[in-house]
């Protein structure tokens with residue numbers, strides 16, 4: 445399988461960045477897959493080819509299923525953007541430099557999306573904690589403080605999020621979650637909650 449051969453040639457940092465997108469699939473739609481990653485992620489990162497193949501196969505399958513479902517039931521494809529509104533703002537804030545690779549931004553963005561979900565009472569606080577614990581087990585970036593250098597404040601980050609192309613009629617659309625594996629699309633997210641989560645995350649550094 446070509447994807448697996450490519451994985452073997454990546455630096456550890458690039459590999460873990462790619463893993464951010466793999467973990468995203470579990471987080472958005474398959475709690476059992478996420479639990480599997482919690483169990484097998486470290487072995488997979490250490491180079492187990494069989495585990496890597498299983499993880500990539502499951503991710504590719506989920507993407508195909510979501511894209512197919514999207515053709516009949518509108519909007520499911522948007523779930524693939526879990527973590528990406530935060531990610532795009534962070535990529536812009538770091539000048540699309542190697543301070544932050546795309547997949548690293550996705551991982552941090554997923555953690556922030558779960559944090560916003562918990563803050564809104566959509567899921568228990570255990571869920572974002574579990575996301576961050578897994579990223580920690582994987583030795584991945586998970587907090588804003590893991591990004592080297594200065595970041596702009598919460599307001600500036602919110603402005604950058606507003607420049608994301610997925611803004612509809614000035615309303616930010618988010619992918620939030622009712623739990624691990626239960627993501628959904630919503631335009632109903634108070635700006636103040638996102639600002640508070642970003643402020644807290646910046647302060648935690």
Ligand SMILES: [Zn+2]
Nearest residue numbers: 465528546550
């Ligand atoms: Zn992406």
